[in-house]
Amino acid sequence: MSVFSVAATAYTFFVTLLARGPATAMTLGIGFVASRFFAWQLLQTALWSVAWGFAALSSVI
Known part of the structure; x- marks a missing residue:
């Protein structure tokens, strides 16, 4: 569930x-979620x- 929330908020920020x-x-x-930085620590x-x-x-901008 947290992976989807990161993808959704990253999408919102980039939009x-x-x-x-x-x-x-x-x-x-x-691409941000699938990067190696987060792949090894899916906690x-x-x-x-x-x-x-x-x-x-996203809320500040």
Whole structure:
């Protein structure tokens, strides 16, 4: 569940930055979640902090 929340909040953040490129934002969000940095630590405690960080960045921008 936390992997999907990271993907959703990353997508929301990238859509906020790239308003005219939702396909690019989707690709960046999926690529961010599928990166090796998160692949080795699929723990909920590690992923929720990233999800909340993207949510905070999206709300500020």
